[in-house]
Amino acid sequence: MKKMLMLIVVLVIAMGGIAQAETVVDDMGREIVLNDTPQRVISLAPAVTEILFALELEQEIVGVSNHCDYPEAALEKPKVGDINVDFEAIVEKEPDLVFMPAGMEDDRERIEELGFKVAVVDPKTIDEILKSIEWIGKITGRETESQELISGMETEIERVREKTQELETTPRVYYEVWDDPLMTAGPNTFVHDIIKIAGGENIAGNLQQEWAPYSVEDVIANDPEVIIVPWEDDRVFQREEWSDISAVRNERVYFVDPDLMVRPGPRIIQGLEKVLEAILGEVK
Numbered sequence: 001m002k003k004m005l006m007l008i009v010v011l012v013i014a015m016g017g018i019a020q021a022e023t024v025v026d027d028m029g030r031e032i033v034l035n036d037t038p039q040r041v042i043s044l045a046p047a048v049t050e051i052l053f054a055l056e057l058e059q060e061i062v063g064v065s066n067h068c069d070y071p072e073a074a075l076e077k078p079k080v081g082d083i084n085v086d087f088e089a090i091v092e093k094e095p096d097l098v099f100m101p102a103g104m105e106d107d108r109e110r111i112e113e114l115g116f117k118v119a120v121v122d123p124k125t126i127d128e129i130l131k132s133i134e135w136i137g138k139i140t141g142r143e144t145e146s147q148e149l150i151s152g153m154e155t156e157i158e159r160v161r162e163k164t165q166e167l168e169t170t171p172r173v174y175y176e177v178w179d180d181p182l183m184t185a186g187p188n189t190f191v192h193d194i195i196k197i198a199g200g201e202n203i204a205g206n207l208q209q210e211w212a213p214y215s216v217e218d219v220i221a222n223d224p225e226v227i228i229v230p231w232e233d234d235r236v237f238q239r240e241e242w243s244d245i246s247a248v249r250n251e252r253v254y255f256v257d258p259d260l261m262v263r264p265g266p267r268i269i270q271g272l273e274k275v276l277e278a279i280l281g282e283v284k
Helices: 002-014 046-054 072-076 087-093 105-113 126-139 143-166 190-197 216-222 268-280
Strands: 022-025 031-034 041-043 061-064 097-101 118-121 172-179 182-185 211-213 226-229 253-255
Touching: 022 126, 041 046, 046 061, 046 072, 046 097, 046 126, 061 087, 087 105, 097 105, 105 118, 118 126, 126 143, 126 190, 143 190, 143 268, 172 190, 172 216, 190 268, 226 268, 253 268
Parallel strands: 041 061, 041 097, 097 118, 172 226, 226 253
Antiparallel strands: 022 031, 172 182, 182 211
């Protein structure tokens, strides 16, 4: 009997140990426990889809939201809805794990009632984006890839910080999320972090809300020196009441692809680099 037990121990050690359940805490503070590395995953958020592809999980992705359009390969993945979740499509795909954004609690509960594991991804700051990538890598068996991705992003962030040393002042920056009504990004958001790391001062940094309406009067009163917009047209210059704003008067209004600014995934670093170019006046 002792010899048999010793043989079992030796075999277990040789095989790398007994498999244990993987547990992570998602961005809602919920413990997610998986007994095996997921082989079939669904993403209901474009940023998460970008993270999964960056972690080389293309083969494991069996469904994405209708808005998942990057990288190009995401367009070829089966669609399972968006804010209107296609529950039948999810059941058909039999996922081991479903990633979804916050704010869809009823849908999350429904998916869990159908018997599927759900992880909520809701990072608010750049630091939290890095932490999300870390736990997503852990739960999908891509810890090495996630650490490499995080390291690369941190290197770029530090490079941007070094570039801001060229600045003699801290320019006031306004980021326009939407124009009707005017909306911007307040504190505790990755957009706020982007502006700060790039050497600017977010004129909406004293708001009580993270994403909030912002009046024309407030924009004028805070007189931004740089304006970042998600529009490629000249609508800002057509606003007569904005004509005396420094950024408008000096033609320092810059377009940055909103996908690089408001999707909390790997490409947020590209958004950071674009905002740095705008602040330094080096837009290409």
